[in-house]
Amino acid sequence: MRRREAKIGLLFISPWIVGVLLFALFPFIASFLLSFTKYNIVAPPEWVGADHYVKIFTDDPLFLKSLRNTGVYVGGSVAIRIVLGFALALLLNTKVRFLGLWRTIFYVPSVVPIVALSIVWLYVLNARAGLLNWFLGFFGIPRIRWFADPDFAMIAFLIMSTTWVGVTMVIFLAGLQGIPEEYYDAAKIDGANMLQRLWRVTIPLMTPTIYLNVLINIIGAFQVFTQVFIMTGGAPRDATRTYVLHLFDYAFQYLPPQMGYSSALAWILFMIIFAFTAVIVATSQRWVFYQGGE
């Protein structure tokens, strides 16, 4: 009977297994092997050893620049999404009127296609007629040339990253609703005010959710591409050239295509994300607290 159940179970998950093998594991291994080859897609790959990795670290000035730009985006956008997402979740976990409507308003932008979002943000951040500059004008802030000024172009993308705060918010909201009311009651009896309850009860019990959100957002932010590709193409002065845009150019924009080099760039990015993830996972025991845990 158990064997039969196992077979049926395998049958049901087989589409997923096939999908993972074909569209994840195979490309994963293939890209690693390709990173040691010269491969222009139309001719067979040619083994070049570690040449691409050597070139990346010694002869590709845009490697460091794109990595630095991506680092700024990761740091900024993750901080924005965690802080803003948490704040929104706290607000929407109260008994305000039209709660469902508010939750929908903040979440809906996350499901809008990124191409459409990019067009909207181009209007919002237009230096001459954009909504944001118009709004800042009320506070006496002079016009900012968001996408024309290398100092502000990446900040513009950080502002745009608030679009996806709804996803973070929903996860936080789920976490908040999992905190038993008894803890707050006990804190109140002990005389804790609202801030103390937040600091002593909510945040410690939310650390598993914060941990999850930080991981998800870091992994996603390192791969930022579409909006940059559509809105600036890396300009001005390569100030918005992100890492994935850089490797995309080698694979699909330049001729001859340099799939091997691009794969090497992709593997370095993978190692960076892996290292970040490993550090967060390794340190999580110190700052993530589970209910009922020690």
Add this chain to the structure above:
Amino acid sequence: MFRRTILLILVLLLALVPLSATVSAQNPDCEGDVTLTYWHHWGGNRIPLQEQQVADFENHHPGICVDNIFLPWDNRLQNLLAAIAAGNPPDVTMFGRHDLPFFAATESIIPLDDYMAADGIDPAIFHPSEFAGTQFNGKTWLLPLPGGGAFAIAWYNVDHFAEAGVEQFPETWAEMLEVAETLRVGDGSFLERIGFNASAVTGFPFLAWLNANGQTWISDDLRTITINNQAGMETLEFMQAMAAINYGIEEQNAFWEMAGEFDQGPLIQGLVSIEANGSWTLFQLEDHAETLNYDVAPIPYGPSGSADRRGGAHGGWGYMIPKNAAHPDEAWKLVKWLTTEVEGQGACWFIQQQQRPSPLVECNGYEKDGVVHHRAEAILGVAALDYLVPVAPVQPEANQILARMVEDVLFGDSSIEDALASTEAEIQELLDAFWEEYG
């Protein structure tokens, strides 16, 4: 109920997104043994023209049907390379002449010379500068359409000229700088109108100006870059001076963000007095700016240039047959129809509907329904001053490096001398690597 309806609408909208990227049209009435897969990038109001052109091909070629697929231009290389690598390419595809050297060097596409000889297609039916862009290593790899010439024509607002008291269109760069400053409207830091934006010449601003300054950027054998010279310095100085007139590169670029395409074009919106753009601007102005009082002129020439060399014939498009195409013989018939047909609704008709220069000598692209456009003579006169700007085998990456060089100079991060020297060396290194591998 309300929630369900909203959810359903959202799901349907999301489902439509991937569908909007490609449009496939196949005539349900066509009966044939062979169905050709045809990729093109003619979007917007050219889609119905394509459908009509393909339908007429099917009428003239019984037994051959065409699956007519529109693909976005931006992803053309990804799609084509993936299809060729997978052994399942289209039978015929629209193709950038910029992309030819790599595909020809790797023989990923089929040479057309034997087909041309068998069908008596004489290269002389095309303008020489157009046919030149189809050649690599002495073979013909595609046939051209539309024309690759007349890339940089000056379109200008006659009313702006009159208001500013400018009587004649400038002939030289020195005159152009003066006129642009006269036409510019602003308060010293905030632009209201640009006289001219030298950084916004379609596709290849530095190469266009270098060409108008009498210098070719690459040797005829496509092996040596030649930008680090007096003409190159003058070209960057001109672009720098023009940006300074527009209150610097940042303000110039920020102002230009307001301009879009078609009816949002800068000349149509009145954002600019002079716009350097290709011959296709004509149909945009005809469609979207009926009341605009405009004229055309050749772009001005630089101190090392001459009056008889102004615009650039650079790249352009064509049609080719990939290696491993399922039906190469029938595909050739479609290529021939799309590029050489002057009787039916083929090459000539398609170009005439858009009122743009034709690569075919026999076809006046400005003649539509028997009437020649009243601007034809002026535009063709400008196009006659075109000079071939060659396409390098590493053109896409070279374009990025050149754009970076211009930015380095205009943002003041590099001297003109250093920028030219390092850029020439960088592109030369790419070129040497290409020829070492594919030469």
